Amino acid sequence: MTIHRVVILRHGESEWNKQNRFTGWTDVDLTAKGRQEAIQAAKLLAASGFHFDFACTSVLKRSIHTLWQVLDELDLCWLPTQADWRLNERHYGALEGLNKAETAERFGPQIVKQWRRSYRTYPPALAIEDQRYPGHDRRYRALSASELPLTESLEATVQRVIAFWHQEITQRLLSHQRILLVSHANAIRALMTYFDAISNDHLSELYIPTGVPLIYEFDDQLKPINHYYLGDRDDIAARISKVKAQAFNRQ
Numbered sequence: 001m002t003i004h005r006v007v008i009l010r011h012g013e014s015e016w017n018k019q020n021r022f023t024g025w026t027d028v029d030l031t032a033k034g035r036q037e038a039i040q041a042a043k044l045l046a047a048s049g050f051h052f053d054f055a056c057t058s059v060l061k062r063s064i065h066t067l068w069q070v071l072d073e074l075d076l077c078w079l080p081t082q083a084d085w086r087l088n089e090r091h092y093g094a095l096e097g098l099n100k101a102e103t104a105e106r107f108g109p110q111i112v113k114q115w116r117r118s119y120r121t122y123p124p125a126l127a128i129e130d131q132r133y134p135g136h137d138r139r140y141r142a143l144s145a146s147e148l149p150l151t152e153s154l155e156a157t158v159q160r161v162i163a164f165w166h167q168e169i170t171q172r173l174l175s176h177q178r179i180l181l182v183s184h185a186n187a188i189r190a191l192m193t194y195f196d197a198i199s200n201d202h203l204s205e206l207y208i209p210t211g212v213p214l215i216y217e218f219d220d221q222l223k224p225i226n227h228y229y230l231g232d233r234d235d236i237a238a239r240i241s242k243v244k245a246q247a248f249n250r251q
């Protein structure tokens with residue numbers, strides 16, 4: 001049996017991760033620490049013998065700059081890459097820009113947890129006139145009205161991420177390409193939900209650390225057979241706890 005591998009990487013720490021703000025499709029950049037996390041991830045991948053034939057990212061610069069740092073560190077700046085909106089973070093609607101701890105204080109931790117971690121709940125929607133609506137952004141001009149979100153549930157995110165997976169990744173995997181996919185916490189949760197049929201209870205406790213390579217292995221039928229984070233167990237556990245504590249820390 002051939003094992004097909006995909007390396008999935010959440011972008012490094014962003015300016016709004018640091019400020020604990022809902023980010024979604026808002027195009028904030030990496031912090032200096034975020035760039036370092038990307039370089040560290042690349043070093044780890046190189047030391048563990050990973051090689052790549054193709055890489056993809058969202059169209060958001062925190063993910064694109066993470067990929068650039070990784071490719072630069074691996075001396076793979078020539079690698080074919082694709083930036084696709086379907087790998088964007090889940091759209092957080094009218095929450096984008098708000099501090100997570102302040103939002104929990106204002107609306108209550110339960111509803112904020114539901115907005116962040118349930119499968120079907122939509123965060124409050126944007127109005128179409130709102131400058132944060134992606135219909136005002138040139139990079140999304142090819143999207144139809146039904147594809148342009150005013151807000152997204154995780155379920156809606158799953159639909160587009162999985163469409164990307166089937167249209168752009170599966171054929172490459174079957175032709176033995178080694179793939180690096182750089183994306184965002186909820187887009188990665190969406191992929192994991194699809195791969196592993198995760199229950200809603202487990203899903204709400206699934207936190208994805210920044211800058212830690214997540215290795216997914218598939219069999220010949222592209223059935224997922226194993227996944228694991230690359231790196232030091234204690235360090236990874238500490239990073240996951242930090243993401244988990246986010247809604248409660250003002251920072």
Ligand SMILES: O=C(O)[C@@H](CO)OP(=O)(O)O
Binds near residue numbers: 017185
């Ligand atoms: O703000 C966001 O876009 C995401 C990821 O940082 O946040 P959360 O983990 O709360 O879904």
